[in-house]
Amino acid sequence: MTAPRTLFDKLWDAHAVTTREDGQTLLWIDRHFVHEGSHHAFAKLREKGAQVARPELTFGVADHYAPTRTRDLAAIDPGIADMVRRLQANCATQGVRLYGLDDPRQGIVHVLGPEQGLTLPGLTMVCGDSHTSTHGAFGALAFGIGASEVAHVLMTQTLWQSRPRRMRLRVDGRLAPGITAKDLALSFIAKVGADGARGHAVEYAGEAVRALSMEGRLTLCNLSIESGARCGQVAPNETTFAFLGGRPRAPRGEAFARACDAWAALTSDPEAEFDREITMDGAEIAPTVTWGVSPEEAAPIWAATPDPDAIADPARAAALRAALDYMGLRAGQKLAEVQVDRVFIGSCTNARIEDLRAAAEVLRGRKARTPGLVSPGSSLVKAQAEAEGLDAVFREAGLEWVESGCSMCVGMNGDLAAPGERVASTTNRNFRGRQGPGARTHLMSPAMAAAAAVAGRLCDHRDLTREEL
Amino acid sequence: MDPFRKLDAVACPLPLSGVDTDQLIPARFMSRPRSEGYGPVLLHDLRHDADGAPVPGFPLDAPERAGARILVARRNFGGGSSREAAVYALVDHGIRAVIAPSFGDIFSGNAVNNGLLPARVTEAEAETLLDALAGGLTRLEVDLEAQEIRGAGAPVAFEIAPVWRTKLLNGWDDLDLTRARADDIAAFAARDAVLRPWAIPAPEPEG
Numbered sequence: 060m061t062a063p064r065t066l067f068d069k070l071w072d073a074h075a076v077t078t079r080e081d082g083q084t085l086l087w088i089d090r091h092f093v094h095e096g097s098h099h100a101f102a103k104l105r106e107k108g109a110q111v112a113r114p115e116l117t118f119g120v121a122d123h124y125a126p127t128r129t130r131d132l133a134a135i136d137p138g139i140a141d142m143v144r145r146l147q148a149n150c151a152t153q154g155v156r157l158y159g160l161d162d163p164r165q166g167i168v169h170v171l172g173p174e175q176g177l178t179l180p181g182l183t184m185v186c187g188d189s190h191t192s193t194h195g196a197f198g199a200l201a202f203g204i205g206a207s208e209v210a211h212v213l214m215t216q217t218l219w220q221s222r223p224r225r226m227r228l229r230v231d232g233r234l235a236p237g238i239t240a241k242d243l244a245l246s247f248i249a250k251v252g253a254d255g256a257r258g259h260a261v262e263y264a265g266e267a268v269r270a271l272s273m274e275g276r277l278t279l280c281n282l283s284i285e286s287g288a289r290c291g292q293v294a295p296n297e298t299t300f301a302f303l304g305g306r307p308r309a310p311r312g313e314a315f316a317r318a319c320d321a322w323a324a325l326t327s328d329p330e331a332e333f334d335r336e337i338t339m340d341g342a343e344i345a346p347t348v349t350w351g352v353s354p355e356e357a358a359p360i361w362a363a364t365p366d367p368d369a370i371a372d373p374a375r376a377a378a379l380r381a382a383l384d385y386m387g388l389r390a391g392q393k394l395a396e397v398q399v400d401r402v403f404i405g406s407c408t409n410a411r412i413e414d415l416r417a418a419a420e421v422l423r424g425r426k427a428r429t430p431g432l433v434s435p436g437s438s439l440v441k442a443q444a445e446a447e448g449l450d451a452v453f454r455e456a457g458l459e460w461v462e463s464g465c466s467m468c469v470g471m472n473g474d475l476a477a478p479g480e481r482v483a484s485t486t487n488r489n490f491r492g493r494q495g496p497g498a499r500t501h502l503m504s505p506a507m508a509a510a511a512a513v514a515g516r517l518c519d520h521r522d523l524t525r526e527e528l
Numbered sequence: 529m530d531p532f533r534k535l536d537a538v539a540c541p542l543p544l545s546g547v548d549t550d551q552l553i554p555a556r557f558m559s560r561p562r563s564e565g566y567g568p569v570l571l572h573d574l575r576h577d578a579d580g581a582p583v584p585g586f587p588l589d590a591p592e593r594a595g596a597r598i599l600v601a602r603r604n605f606g607g608g609s610s611r612e613a614a615v616y617a618l619v620d621h622g623i624r625a626v627i628a629p630s631f632g633d634i635f636s637g638n639a640v641n642n643g644l645l646p647a648r649v650t651e652a653e654a655e656t657l658l659d660a661l662a663g664g665l666t667r668l669e670v671d672l673e674a675q676e677i678r679g680a681g682a683p684v685a686f687e688i689a690p691v692w693r694t695k696l697l698n699g700w701d702d703l704d705l706t707r708a709r710a711d712d713i714a715a716f717a718a719r720d721a722v723l724r725p726w727a728i729p730a731p732e733p734e735g
């Protein structure tokens with residue numbers, strides 16, 4: 060009998076080409092995604108006169124610099140258009156399939172992969188983007204890498220890695236109605252810290268996690284990197300298989316049935332040991348928003364900002380003071396009193412169809428007090444939302460309905476907030492300047508962002524929907 | 529890559545925690561080719577005010593820190609985005625070693641791939657080093673073989689994963705190590721295609 064193994068161990072072992080004496084393992088990579096930002100890696104390839112080793116396992120996606128108001132590259136900032144063109148040229152030269160701006164399947168890489176069935180349980184997946192952890196929602200080993208590593212994967216389809224430690228987060232009980240994977244993830248990050256899971260692969264388990272839809276699992280795994288984790292996983296089950304059936308690039312027919320049999324074994328053995336175990340009570344997760352400049356600076360909507368004067372450690376108190384200062388907030392200020400200037404509903408964290416439905420639910424028949432942007436996670440999500448009439452809900456509420464891309468998550472395409480502007484955002488990073496120099500970001504779920512638009516301040520979305528009853 | 533053994537150089541304090549890669553290089557500068565140099569945009573939005581004027585007194589631009597090759601910061605340095613450009617910005621500015629209590633994982637890997645040492649110390653040790661630098665100390669010595677930082681009172685031991693230490697000490701490039709394993713890779717791929725036929729993407733449906 061072999062020793063009990065965790066899901067992570069099974070994934071790792073199945074991809075180990077060889078392990079060096081010093082413990083470094085050469086991993087086989089099943090899927091590799093490149094985007095506009097991968098230009099450094101392609102430049103390295105050119106320097107070495109090298110070719111992509113397995114172009115059929117690499118997929119190009121135009122998302123980071125994708126214009127959202129028009130798809131006409133001639134009509135946008137030439138610097139941004141050049142980034143999209145550079146990706147097109149690199150993919151064409153290397154024989155890599157590109158989901159470009161004119162493709163009806165285009166979308167944010169971490170939304171497109173699952174949608175196309177390129178993301179599957181049991182795969183190793185990498186991309187020069189830290190939120191590649193998203194794909195772990197299917198029971199894949201998926202993580203972000205830097206440009207040198209992107210070049211290495213392009214040239215060899217492998218990657219040298221040190222084995223991370225294993226952590227399990229078990230969430231018992233159920234999330235209350237209206238509480239989402241976003242609230243759960245932010246609560247976890249607030250609990251362990253933005254570097255709390257550093258060096259670990261995190262398996263999300265327990266009743267509350269099992270009950271999540273694929274959309275919810277994707278949001279949860281997406282935010283793994285914000286706790287410092289290398290990657291996150293949810294063991295595949297019927298929910299996973301049901302999502303994958305009939306996806307364009309997933310196995311079909313008999314092959315799909317056989318694959319599901321193999322994937323069903325991708326669970327942690329009952330006796331498997333983790334290096335760290337953390338438990339949370341699902342029923343205690345509150346609607347959560349961030350107030351500071353790191354995802355760990357998150358709290359329930361009914362809480363107040365902390366008081367730096369009450370903190371003994373001078374370095375920590377100084378950091379807190381600087382965060383509040385950047386965010387334009389007072390110590391002890393009630394979060395539900397914080398006025399917002401703008402909302403953004405989008406990104407690989409929260410722009411799948413379920414997210415848009417949740418936001419539209421809150422906005423239906425209401426007016427937004429703030430301007431805002433809704434950018435679907437993919438062009439297919441956009442089409443689906445339009446078929447359901449969600450675009451009309453957003454427009455009638457006064458929000459802008461635009462094309463799919465990373466948009467205001469990182470602002471590389473020019474969708475930015477103004478200095479000092481306060482944004483209720485469904486994205487993943489509230490870092491200083493992330494949404495534009497001087498912009499202030501509060502992270503929250505789609506329903507919470509929609510409610511903030513209606514109320515003009517941070518609020519519990521359930522208060523809005525309850526009033527109606 | 530040049531081997532990293534010992535570095536005796538000007539050190540710059542950066543008494544901030546959570547200096548994420550978005551701070552190290554704001555997204556709008558990432559489209560430039562490496563040949564243009566990323567040094568001038570290192571920490572751009574902390575170093576400059578809203579009008580683009582240098583922030584007075586920012587440590588990196590203080591005259592006594594000119595030519596700094598060592599940076600000392602607080603916890604969670606380089607968290608966030610996987611952008612290797614954050615490392616390019618440090619390296620192009622001249623930095624070869626960052627000392628902090630914790631680093632983003634992806635950042636550390638990127639750093640080592642570019643010959644930049646991420647040296648981990650305790651929070652208390654980081655404060656000691658920051659205090660010494662604030663008190664007028666200008667130089668530190670970072671010895672990778674001995675895993676020690678000297679120059680601020682008693683030597684401070686630092687941590688780094690042994691594989692990264694070896695890689696830096698030898699100036700190794702992963703690609704050379706991988707090329708030596710070409711046969712292993714081919715054998716793995718052949719075996720794997722039989723074991724996991726479902727891992728190959730299905731052909732794109734027509735239309």
Ligand code: SF4
Nearest residue numbers: 190406407465468469
């Ligand atoms: S939406 Fe944001 S986090 Fe996601 S891939 Fe794009 S830039 Fe990265």
